[in-house]
Amino acid sequence: MRPLRFGTDGTFRVLQMADIQDGPNVRPDTIRLIEAAIAESHPDLVVLTGDQIRGYDPAYIDTFLRRRGENPGARVRLVTEIEAKLRGVRRRIAAAHNPDVAPQDDVVTMDDLMDDTRQKVRDTFSAFLGPVVSAGVPFAATYGNHDFQCGILADEQDDIYREYPGCMNPAVNASAGDAGNSAALGIEPGTFAMPIEASDGSGRIAMSVMMVNSGDYAGKPEENDAQYPAYVANSRGLDLADSDGYGTPSDEAIAWLGSVQQELAARNGDGKPVPSIVFQHIPPQEFYDCLTEVPAWTPNAVEGARNYAGHCYVLNHEICRPGSRLGEAIGCADENVGEVDAMRDAGGYFALYCGHDHKNAFVGHVDGLDLGYAPTCGFECYGPKSRLRGIRLFEFREDNPRNYVTRMLTWGDLIGRYSSDEVRVFFEDHCVTGAVSLRNELRRPQVLAGVVLGTAAAFVAITRALIKRPRR
Template sequence: MTDQTHGTHDLSSKPRIQPVQEGDTRPVSVSVRLGRLQFHDSGKFRVLVLADIQDGPKVNKDTVKLIEAALDSSRPDIVIFSGNQIAGYDKAYAKTFRKRTWTPQKWSVGSSATNQRDSELEHTRELVRQEISQFLAPLIERHVPWAVTYGNHDFQCGLSNAELDEIYREFPGCLNPEPPIKRSDRPRKQPGSGLPNQYIYPCEAGTFVLPVSEDHKSDSVLGLVIFNSGDYGKLGGYGAPSQRALDFLKVAPKLVGAKSIVFQHIPVPQYYNLLKEVPTTAAHAVEGYRTFAGHNYVIDESKTLPGSFLGEGISCPDTDTGEFDILKSTDGYFALLAGHDHRNRFVGTTEGLRLFATPTCGFGSYGPAPAQRAARLLEFDIRHPYEPRTQLLEFGDLVGKSSSNKPYTYALNGAPDAAKEGTNLLRRPRLIAQILRKMHLKK
């Protein structure tokens, strides 16, 4: 990663990708036009990350507006959903709600009870389809491929991640592959993804790797590892990825043949390395989570990009799962991106790995002020593919004033959360927002 303070590359040049124009019916994703995830002739490749939609069957309309505006202003090659798309605790899923994956659902015994259970689960499937169709509609309309992983709330609706995977694959653009029976080193293609020439190395639901090719060549330059980081721990707090997923992480860069970036839901404990401990009375101090409770932190500006913001304690597992050591020891990774903590928005480097904390894009649960709910854009350059530039595409900039009825916000540290992170990857975003709003009014 480079930026105007830390980097060695000139970021003053404007990106060559233009906002979508009225009347342009081509797929927004350049990769879809090319048939696979691939750097463009411009030397660029773009990933848009949507974290923590976390809503029920009726998705908040401001969430959809943000997704639409972020797609039109950034024109990504692929969208990655980093988990907790489904608020499984929503009252609509009450009859099939499952608090923990290891807790059996309480069903009555008997044929009539079995029929009722099947009926209730099928109803949940329909509600999940209803929700997914709403936040995917902007992507499907614009022909943008996408991939999903899972968080600690998706399964709580009563459907396993594997069952959710099956539902996602019903929708156009899905890159989530069917898990292999045995081997993960045999690539496959995903029908309906819009990328007929795209190879995918599968592992399990929410865990797989996507190679990104050099322009006009078959050689892989970059790997996008979609990773299921787990949900809850049996002793409390958050759990660990499955052993199968961790083993896959060890070999994924070799399968791709290039260094990779990991996209997941729950951050690893090493995110705390980007903070510095301060007294309780220090300005804007935030208390750590569980294992880190009793200690107070602020952003370490010497390790993070300007504009980085700590809005809540980093909610990582109580014990180190070993994931970070795998990323370092394989020498096949350069970055890790997580969501989960809805108010955190920072980027920094520790032990040679770049860590991204991405805030919620959703209006269905808690988070920052409406204007600062955002999607994260990553722009990769073929000249230095492991140093992506990043920008948070904020609701206030792209859409304007929220129409929601005061979405749930809270501030743990009282710090102003208005600083912009990284650099501006868009051409005059406020002008773009005005154009998009005018186009929307014409519909």
Template sequence: MAGLTLADRAASDLSKPRIRPVDPDDMRPVSVSARLGRLQFHDSGKFRVLVLADIQDGPKVNKDTIKLIEAALDSSRPDIVIFSGNQIAGYDQAYAKTFRKRTWTPQKWPMGAAATSQRDTELEHTRELVRQEISQFLSPLIERRIPWAVTYGNHDFQCGLSCAELDEIYREFPGCLNPEPPIKRSDRPRKQPGSGLPDQYIYPCEAGTFLLPVSEDRKSDSVLGLVVFNSGDYGKLGGYGAPSQRALDFLKVAPSLIGAKSMVFQHIPVPQYYDLLKEVPATAAHAVEGYRTFAGHNYVIDENKTLPGSFLGEGISCPDTDTGEFDILKSGDGYFALLAGHDHRNRFVGTTDGLTLVATPTCGFGSYGPAPAQRAARLLEFDIRHPYEPRTQLLEFGDLVGKASSGKAYTYALNGTPDAAKEGTNLLRRPRLLAQILRKMHLKK
């Protein structure tokens, strides 16, 4: 397909993992970059990023999620793993006592010394529950000594902890590349103790937003930048919000800090993802209605703009108004791609205005999404000969692991977790009936 810069030129690339599992007797870090001490292209000329989107679970992470993470790590042997937000289902009933629906609404606590003590006790309990969850999905990475980075979505903070507080907890674990935010300037790089990359420089901005330069083989010159970006959470007028002004300002200068083009990894997609779709009548096959601003319009994947295997499973949930982020990315020559999660059922790659946009489905089994076999991690493989045209493929649960261990119906807008935030929309109140309908629909396909 002409014009795409993120090239998966054969449909078969989207099916099976291309890399053999790690030798169990090899005790070196699985990450080649961890062996080298910094994010760096290998002697082979390759560099790999594995993206895990929307784990979105409570304190006890679904065991199938862990199985997928383990299998994806062993199949791809990435240099770094990036978690693209909504690791924590902050609305989970376990966090009900410290739950916060929106960042700007204060938590309601009784007044007085006794109430303050109770609040501190409850928040510390939440911190411990968050640590328990994080330790579960990070354990496969820590065992394999793979460095990692996280950004945040619209549910992480709802447990009652700010992104900055969550950042502090993540930094307690080996391999974390999230830096402490700077007091003033973001153009001064720092190193992150405990990351497993002693020679890696990081340009910090704020919790969930920072820049990771990737070096050329055996040289200190940066060839590529990975911008981990906090895309915000909710808008005060409804829908989804915008990145902070500080984050947007950082986005404007990040590529110039390292002298190389960059790719952005964030949670919420920008409205321009709709440019990869074409509008169709509501009665058209596979038509999906748009979200909020785009409601009343129905869409399918535009095959002339997207790669083979692209799939639209739900309306793109983006901010109601353009935040200006896309204009920053396409202006100048600093960026080549943007990856987002958030929409658990969407899985497509395409190019608009010279910028490649990537939608990545959920890897988690704790909330809604596609069929269990299609929960996936996304692998990006960069080549030093054309570092801004990485290959990408989805590493699916069905291919890597097989059949899910639970008989639960993982369907859109339905899950078995009590929803303290009332964020979900249960369109059918009879899950068994819905499961029967879905089975019949599947048999007709």
């Protein structure tokens, strides 16, 4: 693999693709958006920031994992079961999971099911990586809270990613001596550094792109079994009811944020931290610092989640870049493990970008650090209107990487106003799963106006019908 390097014009371009979140048959609109973004930007690197895999897709129903540590396929989400029936997907139960079935040659085994899922994961990767590989662009991937739920964990997904040309994901514990002077420096699947060399060929590291595995869910499955019946009854509304919330980066990853800067500084020989940007899936709690709390009736306000429940927020436009959008609550972990503090203490870090919350696309500047989002670029999962789904472009300059430019390459800008299945996207944009999401919808002025006009029209129609009703 050739080292990543600034171009002769002194620039380095990165595309962030967040939350593709699809099964083996990745939607054509998602592929079309990826192709258009690459053609528009001519990137030097593509970063995938988690939830590439829709682990709860019916395609993976036989090996679905609600949480790591469970038996594959043992506990499937109710919505997955319903979707499977609608799609005509039939479950295959391994003999090991059914004591009444004698193991025979014609009975499927767990190895069979896992091999089938591995192939489906490859099919998914091949679909969304197709435009990237065809364009010859290097890519790197970290993981979200749904990738592992297909049954194939991050370490094995890492191995599958490395089957594709241009993959920058290193083998665990790869060091500079393993793959040349610009080898990625990694400690675990999804947590590694990609040094970007200066354009003069000197080997000096001008900046670094860091990938961090932000975890999936907090708590252990066996500690949450008592809450599982409530989760089964309303798995969409209570996706986290049987857990302690979202996960966080590991203790090793937090420590690595400092140690990797020391290693990069040593490689440069000047002892100075290298200008660096971090990409991961789940945002830390500090993202709420980009918001302003407002009264509950404020138009377009969104209610916070979990620790921030009961409070409503809008963007703080004094610290957020123009064009920023807040479409849903920030889905951070309940625990603050000090990741942002570790970045500030280490020095060099100037930005942290996430995915996870499909409708958010803001960039705020808090205490010397940019905190930003890319929305979903997929068309299988929930998200904003078609024209607002997109891929985030970054352009860094070698002489000052901190002074970077970023903008969204959206479906609306690159392709058109509507997708090929706008009815589906409409329902994904206005998906209501509980009282909180209903209140958020009613704070959208257009939605509220539609509800008021619809209610008024219904009232008028009922009144007219009563007036015209013949008297006896």
